[in-house]
Amino acid sequence: MTTKQISVCVALLAYSIWLGACADRPEKDKDTSRPATFGFQTGLDESLIAEGRLAYERYCIGCHGEQGDGKGDAAVFLDPKPRNFINAQYKFSSTRSGQLPKDEDLKRTIKYGLRGSAMPAFNLLPERKVDALVAYIKAFSPKWEEREPAAAIPFVGNPYMSPDDRDEAIARGEKIYHGYAACWSCHPSYVSEAKINQYLVELGGSARTEFRANLFEPEGKPNDEGDLIYPPDFRRDFVRAGMSVEDLYRSIAAGISGTAMPTWVDSIHVPAENPDDPPIVSQADLWAMAYYVQDLIAQRPALLAEAQVEVRDRPRPIYLHGEPPAKPPEAPATTQPVDVDFEF
């Protein structure tokens, strides 16, 4: 364990003891004089909000802060930082990057947590409590009143539903990821430069003579707050918002607000020369990439020691298990399937 990890553990332990203390705080000590900022949402059941506030004080305040600004007592030890609910910039949603999320998106985060960050999964909370928490955290930001509710991206037909189509989806996803979408401009490439060029040409583009340095490692990109965020290397890092094909499709198609991860759903279309022919690259290819990314995740070494799991949002790459590979890492030798919980 590094000193930083130890201090995080100590902080979380202190925080849980403190949580216990809060839980025992007599009801009469609670400050009920705070103005009801819930005016941003109308027609809400008062008791739901009161329930949300209690649950927030019990489960969330230590990280997300009393004011919802993400500056709870534990926040100083956390990287990435807890979300600031006041500016309502949520990352993982079924709406396009920059738009407010759906309630279902917030509920999903609360129930399943964000893997690879400190955000825990509150999957044992009753449904009503989750609804109450959503109502309460929305109350921190006036944006919910100022903006029209956004539409979710279309979850258009996944052409690879049958298990027999899986290999085809993965192969197609690899081609689009490297050839047309150039996801490797931020995430790592998992194939050689020659292969990228082969894919580019096959998809009607032209071969490149230059590639970025460290092509097989993620490239740090600043988020809106100027912090350098490392896009996940799918064979090593956690993805936060779930590993099912639907979850990955959502992250890829909708993009991730406030970070460099773009919204792909509106910009992935290359028509064929003959208008009667199917497009060369289409929205269905977003599904193919979701299968491909899921396959990369499943290739994670089965025995990645805890100390080797890198913190993803690191200020600079830390290679806890040696120098970065000079060529694409081979799939692990073991044929043992990794215990990946695709229902996560």
Ligand code: HEC
């Ligand atoms: C131990 C610290 C911790 C606790 C406790 C915690 N969170 Fe979080 N939460 C985080 C962190 C860290 C993030 C940011 C993760 C990231 O950026 O990937 C986050 C992010 C979120 C998000 C934003 C997701 C998005 O799409 O951007 C929501 C919503 C959220 N938390 C709700 C809650 C609620 C509700 C509770 C209480 C029931 C809670 N959190 C408790 C640490 C915590």
Ligand code: HEC
């Ligand atoms: C301009 C840079 C950039 C490009 C291009 C890009 N990404 Fe990302 N991507 C990011 C960043 C940054 C994150 C991490 C966001 C975070 O967790 O804060 C990310 C995260 C992700 C995630 C993880 C979501 C989660 O749940 O944690 C997936 C999946 C993903 N990208 C897939 C793709 C695919 C597929 C492509 C190509 C179609 C692509 N990305 C292109 C920057 C990029």
